[in-house]
Amino acid sequence: MSSDIASPGILTKARTALTIAGGLYALAVGLIAVPYFQRHTLYCNAIRIPWFADFDAPEKYGLALNKTYNFKIQTVDNETLGAWFILAESIYQTLPSHHTIPKPHIAHALQTRPTILFFHGNAATRAFKARVQHYSAFSSRLNANVLAIDYRGFAESTGTPSEEGLVRDARAAYEWLISSGAKGEDIIIMGHSLGTGVSARLAAQLSKEELAYRGVVLMSPFSSIAEVVKTYSVLGVVPLIKPLTMIPYAFNFISWALIHKFDTLSVVPQIKGKVLIAHAENDWDIPYTHSQVLFNAFLEPLLPNVDIPSDPVSTTKEDWSAFTAQISARKNRREAIVRTTHLPNFGVIEEFVDRGGESLVNGEPVRGAEYWAAGRPGGGGGAPWEREVIFVKMLEGGHDYVGVQEGLQDVIGRKFGLLPYSMSRFPAAPPPPPTPSVFVPPAPESEVGGSDVSDAGAWSPLPSASERGEWTGAVTKVVDEM
Template sequence: MLPAIQTYTIFAHHVDVWGYSKFEHPEHYGLAPGKTVNMNLTSSDNTTIGAWFIFSDSFYRTLPHPHLHTHLGPGTSATHDSIQATSRAYIPSALQTTPTLLFLHGNTGTRAHKLRTGIYSSLTARLGANILAIDYRGFGDSSGHPTVQGVGRDARAGFDYLLQHGAKPQDVLIVGHSLGTAIAGLLASELGRENLRYRGVILMSPFSSIRTLLDQYYLLGFLPLFKPLAKVPLMPRFISWSLKHGFDTLSLVPDIKEDVLIAHAEDDWDIPHSHSDALFDAFRDLGLAAKDNSTVSTTRITGYGTFSQTKVGSRNVALLKTERGGHDLGKVEGVQDTIGRLFGLYNP
């Protein structure tokens, strides 16, 4: 498969059916004025990365509201630039006092996609956490072209920004969705190899490896992208051999050192939930190989799903499989509550 076709198929970074382009105006996409700061980060190879910092609801309510900028004087109004500047000045305080989610989205679209902005609103309210949402290189207003190494650098740029501006490592929770789970795995394993702490990692609707996914992925839930090619002699082997973007979260499991939540809906028509089973089993097998007491406890909630948990060394590893939720699992309230309870974010 030609490298260019691989890139467009896996990342789909130029597919933006909603046509979002005004990243400097997060309010256009349903976010409260002054709650979101538009910014650019710089990756380690000098690639410019577009990002939004979204305050938790609890912290946002302590900020001067744009309607109440009494320092402006009578008859004047707050400009967009003044609102952004005021909010930006509070980011260090927010990072020092409130946990933060580093949100790594899936392929297609940008950080301004309406499904993603809805998730930001829910998480900042229900969990009382800030969010840093980045667009990888080639997505949205970010420069460059996506590669495995490149998007890994972009995720690290987001993590480093949070620490440089006041966040404690143990207050940063890495959250990946779909393609973003592979990128979250890259970041989490890199931090593990460097013995850098973080609060944990969440893999929502993950795939175990791109090679396994290729013959199972359904674009838009019903178009089998590569399955027809499996009937061509030697084609699966050729596709595997020619892969340019070899995401493989399974191989990174030993280096992911902090607590892990894997979440998947059984009615996900994009990525089969068997990928989450494979990842959970890989963590469990790691515990067995180390002769840990890796007993799995499982609880079933009728009408909702199954929650399994085990201990692997010092880390807790959990698998949440819901009966419903589709591919965009982050919008499910029960999933959000599980995140809050497992990682000490729950805001009752």
């Protein structure tokens, strides 16, 4: 008798709990559509870990004594960004003593070693432990200078974060490097998580303006914020938005309400030069499938098209045969141009060279080698370009520690000429005068494009793969290194 009485009570409590949970879920999803809450959810810039950081003392957070210069960069729209410049290890070890102030040696460092322009993810600051580990690895193991900034609204930087604002911040950092003595072709643009959206847009912008950079590295990237929202799972287990996809047009509302889009997929065609994408399979925040989508987007222009039947029911046998033949041709073409290397206990590397992809030259669509010979889009002349794309899918690294995996650092070092055998490319130069502590860029010609940087010159890729002694040709075999 008592069990019969208790059952309705338990069911009532369960229904009440589910109703409350559903209401909270609906409220949380609804708040994403509100610009204020959307901005704070995406950037999390109010979370300033480590709290009350002393940016004038980077040694407190693990960096070597006087290896890092703390300073400010001013943007074209008058925001002030906190920044760290970390000397490459070979430069640091040649200082008279470890008590030497690094500022006077920055220009010399920029002229003698390549520089990684690092854009971090959301939340926290440039002094966050995981980020400091990246700086230490890049400056020591890769022997590169590192410039790390805090975007507007982060740490002690002024302003409020926005997509366009973060891109302006990135451009200001690039121009500070050029103004301080770096050559564009010696700057590697590197982003992590949210920073990959910033890096991709900066690379696309520089490519459009034909300003030099050595290449771009995207660590734990996403294809777009809309896709992140769709695929995000709490602790990698509980899908956040998946229930909405079961309601017709519900997710369309979320997509429509997104103000900050960071649609990296859309800028893929604009990015020139070398691109390295890195992701860990055990990433609980952003699934590695985002990187696979981006890699495939870079590869797509080189693959044959497949005409999908519009009405499978009425499709004839001949049409199906043609369809399957197209799929087979596409698969064979992919295997022919993509080199795949399996590395035990580390992961898989896929890579290919695109000598122009598909574009319009004098109004006619051309592909691959034809475009390579034809020059830039529109038949405007100038040197053709080559784009090498590498996808490193690792077994470990999670979301925050992809860049500290030494295996990935070695791949980056080899692909971007940072390892010791590449040091001869950077002859020693006498130290020039000190750089200013606050850089103020010239007024932009347009709101987004910024001003020209004549010191950077025209965009120019690194020597081709064959010239560097690496694997050659657009057609290679699939290999397994066991």
